[in-house]
Amino acid sequence: MPVPKRKPNMARKKVPMPEQEPQVRIRNFAEVALGYTPAQAVEEARRCLQCKEPRCIQGCPVNVPIPDFIKLIEEERFVEAYKKIVETNNLPAICGRVCPQEIQCERYCLRGEKGEPVAIGRLERFAADYAASLSGSGGRKRIRRSFKPKGKVAVVGSGPAGLTCATDLAKAGYEVTIFEALHTPGGVLVYGIPEFRLPKSVVQREVDNVKKLGVDIQTNMVIGKVLSMDELFAQGYQAVFVGTGAGLPVFMRIPGENLNGVMSANEFLTRVNLMKGYRFPEYDTPVKVGRRVAVVGGGNVAMDAARCALRLGTEKVYIIYRRSEEEMPARREEVHHAKEEGIEFRFCTSPVRILGDDHGWVKGMECVEMELREPDASGRRRPVVKPGSEHVVNVETVIIAIGTTPNPLVARTTPGLALTEFGGIAADEATGQTSREGVFAGGDIVTGAATVILAMGAGKRAAKAIDEYITTKQWR
Amino acid sequence: MNKIIKKRVLAPTIKLFEAESPLIAKKVEPGQFVILRVHKKGERIPLTVADYDRERGTITLVFEEVGKTTVLLGQLKEGESILDLVGPLGKPTDFEGLKKVVALGGGLGTALVLPQVKEMYKRGIRVDVIIGARNAALVLFEEEIRPYCANLYITTDDGSRGHKGLVTDILKKLLDGGNEYDRAIAVGPLVMMKAVCELTKDYGLPVTVSMDPIMIDGTGMCGCCRLTLGGEIKFACVDGPEFDGHLVDFDEVIRRKEMYRKEEKMAMNSLPCSLKERYNACT
Numbered sequence: 144m145p146v147p148k149r150k151p152n153m154a155r156k157k158v159p160m161p162e163q164e165p166q167v168r169i170r171n172f173a174e175v176a177l178g179y180t181p182a183q184a185v186e187e188a189r190r191c192l193q194c195k196e197p198r199c200i201q202g203c204p205v206n207v208p209i210p211d212f213i214k215l216i217e218e219e220r221f222v223e224a225y226k227k228i229v230e231t232n233n234l235p236a237i238c239g240r241v242c243p244q245e246i247q248c249e250r251y252c253l254r255g256e257k258g259e260p261v262a263i264g265r266l267e268r269f270a271a272d273y274a275a276s277l278s279g280s281g282g283r284k285r286i287r288r289s290f291k292p293k294g295k296v297a298v299v300g301s302g303p304a305g306l307t308c309a310t311d312l313a314k315a316g317y318e319v320t321i322f323e324a325l326h327t328p329g330g331v332l333v334y335g336i337p338e339f340r341l342p343k344s345v346v347q348r349e350v351d352n353v354k355k356l357g358v359d360i361q362t363n364m365v366i367g368k369v370l371s372m373d374e375l376f377a378q379g380y381q382a383v384f385v386g387t388g389a390g391l392p393v394f395m396r397i398p399g400e401n402l403n404g405v406m407s408a409n410e411f412l413t414r415v416n417l418m419k420g421y422r423f424p425e426y427d428t429p430v431k432v433g434r435r436v437a438v439v440g441g442g443n444v445a446m447d448a449a450r451c452a453l454r455l456g457t458e459k460v461y462i463i464y465r466r467s468e469e470e471m472p473a474r475r476e477e478v479h480h481a482k483e484e485g486i487e488f489r490f491c492t493s494p495v496r497i498l499g500d501d502h503g504w505v506k507g508m509e510c511v512e513m514e515l516r517e518p519d520a521s522g523r524r525r526p527v528v529k530p531g532s533e534h535v536v537n538v539e540t541v542i543i544a545i546g547t548t549p550n551p552l553v554a555r556t557t558p559g560l561a562l563t564e565f566g567g568i569a570a571d572e573a574t575g576q577t578s579r580e581g582v583f584a585g586g587d588i589v590t591g592a593a594t595v596i597l598a599m600g601a602g603k604r605a606a607k608a609i610d611e612y613i614t615t616k617q618w619r
Numbered sequence: 620m621n622k623i624i625k626k627r628v629l630a631p632t633i634k635l636f637e638a639e640s641p642l643i644a645k646k647v648e649p650g651q652f653v654i655l656r657v658h659k660k661g662e663r664i665p666l667t668v669a670d671y672d673r674e675r676g677t678i679t680l681v682f683e684e685v686g687k688t689t690v691l692l693g694q695l696k697e698g699e700s701i702l703d704l705v706g707p708l709g710k711p712t713d714f715e716g717l718k719k720v721v722a723l724g725g726g727l728g729t730a731l732v733l734p735q736v737k738e739m740y741k742r743g744i745r746v747d748v749i750i751g752a753r754n755a756a757l758v759l760f761e762e763e764i765r766p767y768c769a770n771l772y773i774t775t776d777d778g779s780r781g782h783k784g785l786v787t788d789i790l791k792k793l794l795d796g797g798n799e800y801d802r803a804i805a806v807g808p809l810v811m812m813k814a815v816c817e818l819t820k821d822y823g824l825p826v827t828v829s830m831d832p833i834m835i836d837g838t839g840m841c842g843c844c845r846l847t848l849g850g851e852i853k854f855a856c857v858d859g860p861e862f863d864g865h866l867v868d869f870d871e872v873i874r875r876k877e878m879y880r881k882e883e884k885m886a887m888n889s890l891p892c893s894l895k896e897r898y899n900a901c902t
Contacts, residue, residue: 324705325836326656326663326702334836334840362703363703363704365705365706365838368646368707368708369642369643369705369706369707370642390840391839391842394842394852396852400852401845401846401852403875403877403878406842406843407841407843409841409842410835410841410842410843413835413840414835414841418662418663418835419660423882423885423886424882424885424886424889425660426661426662427660427687427688427886428663428835429879429883429885429886431878431879431882503871550838550840551839552838552839
C-alpha cells in the first residue's frame with residue numbers, strides 16, 4: 144500500500160498553548176497553562192521532522208522515544224503515544240509541565256535552528272492528560288503480581304528520584320517500599336512546586352500509578368530517626384535507595400533575618416502548597432504576607448515564591464537578585480510569566496540587612512547595588528558592591544530563596560556513608576552506588592538542588608544498578 | 620496505627636493520651652518530640668513525648684487545649700486514632716557526665732521532666748525536682764516523679780499547694796543553701812525558662828532549656844523554628860529542641876511565637892460554638 148507522503152507543518156513558531164490571562168490568574172491558584180486541545184496537539188506534532196537520527200532523545204535524561212510518541216500524536220493515536228512515553232518516563236504529566244525542555248530535548252531539536260523547536264514538553268503533557276482523562280488514572284492498569292518477587296528494596300523519599308526508582312524496580316519484579324517523612328507522598332512535587340504550575344491532583348494521579356504497580360508507600364516515616372539504615376537491611380531489604388532531596392534552606396546571614404515576616408522559601412512554599420495555607424481558615428495552617436513582599440533569589444523557587452505571594456493578595460512583589468537577568472538560573476518561561484503578572488525585578492541588587500519595627504516585624508530591607516565584574520568559578524560574572532548605592536526597599540515580608548542544601552538526616556545516622564564536600568551523599572553518577580554496600584543514592588541529595596527530571600534520571604539509573612546488584616550479588 | 624488506648628483528663632483543658640506507636644516507642648529518648656496532625660485539613664504541631672513504654676509499644680502525650688488543633692485533639696476518644704504521627708524528632712537530652720541535677724518543670728513542661736528524671740534515675744544521677752503550676756489542681760505528675768528524685772519541691776502561683784511563688788524562688792533558696800549541681804534542666808513556659816536562665820547565670824550554673832517554637836515539617840526543611848543561639852541561627856527541630864539556656868535569645872523566641880497569634884484566634888473561631896464555649900472563645 145502506498146504510504147502518503149508526509150508533509151510537516153513548517154510554521155516557525157510553536158502552536159501557542161492557551162493560558163489564563165495574567166490579570167485573572169494572579170487572583171487564583173489554578174493552573175496557568177491550560178494544555179493543548181487534540182487539534183492543537185496534532186498540529187504541533189506535525190512540526191516534527193521525524194529525523195532519522197533524532198538528537199532530541201540525547202537531551203532527555205530518561206531517554207524518552209520522542210519522535211515515536213510525537214508520530215503517534217500526529218496519527219491521533221493519543222493513548223498509544225502515552226504508552227510509548229511511559230516505557231521510559233514514569234511521570235509524563237509532571238515532566239511535561241516542569242521539565243526545563245529548553246535546555247534538554249528541545250534544545251537539540253533541528254527545528255530550533257530556524258525558528259522555535261517542536262513543543263515536546265507540551266506534547267508530552269497533552270498525551271499524559273489525554274490518557275488520564277479517559278481512565279481517570281493515567282491509563283495504567285494495576286499490575287497483579289502472581290510471581291515471586293525478585294527481591295525487596297527500600298526507597299527513602301517519595302520525590303521524583305524515589306518515585307522513579309520505585310517504579311522501575313516494581314516493573315522489574317521487585318517488592319518495593321517507599322518511606323516518606325511527610326504525611327503526603329511526592330516530595331518537592333507537593334511541598335515545593337505550586338498548584339498553578341503543577342496541580343496536586345496531577346501529582347496524586349502519578350503517585351496512584353506508582354502504587355498500582357504494587358509499590359507500598361509509608362508516610363510519616365523519617366528514616367534515620369524511626370528506623371536506621373541497618374534496621375532496614377535487618378528487615379530483609381536487600382538494597383536501599385536514598386532520594387531525600389536538598390531540603391534544608393540556606394539563610395543569608397545578615398542582620399534582621401529572624402524578624403517576624405522573614406521566611407525561607409521552603410517555609411513559605413510548604414505553608415502554601417503542602418499545607419494549603421492559601422485556603423486558610425478552611426485549612427488550619429496560616430500563611431501570612433504583608434502588603435509588599437521581597438523575594439531574594441533568581442531561581443525557579445524564587446519565581447514560584449513570588450508568584451504565590453502575588454496570589455495571596457499582596458499589592459507589590461519584588462524579586463531581588465544580585466546579578467543581571469542574563470545570569471538568572473530560573474527558566475525563561477517562568478521569568479516571563481512572573482513579569483506578565485506584574486512582579487518587579489530588581490537586578491544587580493543585594494540585601495545587606497532587614498529592618499524591623501518596634502514590635503520586631505519587618506518594615507523594610509536595606510540593599511546595595513552590584514556591578515558585575517569578571518566571571519567567577521561558576522562562570523557567572525562576579526558581583527561587586529557599587530559604593531554609595533545603599534537604599535531601602537519598603538516591604539513587610541521577606542522570602543529567602545537563595546538555595547537549599549542536602550538533608551543530613553540519613554547521612555548523619557548511617558555509619559560508613561561517604562559525603563560530598565557540600566554535605567550530600569557521595570554516589571557514582573552512572574549507578575548511584577554509595578560507599579556502603581547495598582546503599583544507592585540519587586537526586587538532589589547527591590547533586591545539590593537541581594531539576595525534577597535530573598532526579599528522575601538518577602532514580603532510573605539506580606534502579607538498573609540495584610537490579611544488577613541484587614541479581615549478581617556483586618558490589619563493584 | 621496511632622490508636623489512643625488510654626485517655627486521661629488531668630485538668631479541664633489538660634489531657635493525656637497513651638497512643639499505640641510501636642516504632643516510635645522503640646526509639647524515642649527523653650527530650651524528643653513528635654509531630655502530629657488531627658484531620659485532613661489540619662496543621663502539623665509538635666508535642667514532646669512525656670513517657671513511653673517500649674514493651675507495650677506506646678507513647679504518652681500530654682497537651683493543653685490552647686488552639687484549634689489541640690482542642691480537636693482533645694476531642695478524640697479512646698479507641699480512635701491520631702491521623703498522622705511522626706517521630707521521634709529532635710536530639711535526645713544529653714546526660715553525659717552529669718552527677719547531680721536540678722530539674723524544673725513549669726506547668727505542662729513537667730510532662731517532659733518526667734522521662735528525663737526517670738532516665739537520670741536509671742543512670743544514677745541524683746535529681747532534685749521543682750514543679751511549678753498556676754494552682755494545686757494543675758500540679759502535674761507529682762506522684763509519677765516522686766519515686767525517681769531525691770527531693771521534690773512544689774510551687775504554685777496562688778499558694779494553693781506548696782510554696783506560693785515561682786520555681787526560681789525555690790531554686791535560689793537551694794543554691795543559696797549551698798546545694799551544688801552540675802546542671803539545671805528547665806522545661807516550661809518561655810518566661811519561666813528565661814527567669815531560670817537569668818538566675819542560673821548569676822550562679823554560674825549551666826542550664827538546658829527545651830524550646831517549643833512553631834514548626835511545620837520538623838525535619839529541618841522549613842526553618843520556621845529557627846532561633847538565635849549565641850549569635851548563630853539554629854533550628855529547634857534538628858539542632859534542638861534542647862539548648863544551652865544561657866545562649867538563647869529568649870526575647871526573639873517569644874516574639875516569633877507571637878507571629879501567628881491573630882490567625883490562631885481566627886482558627887479557634889472557626890470551631891463549632893459548642894466547642895468554643897468550653898474555651899471561652901465564643902464571640
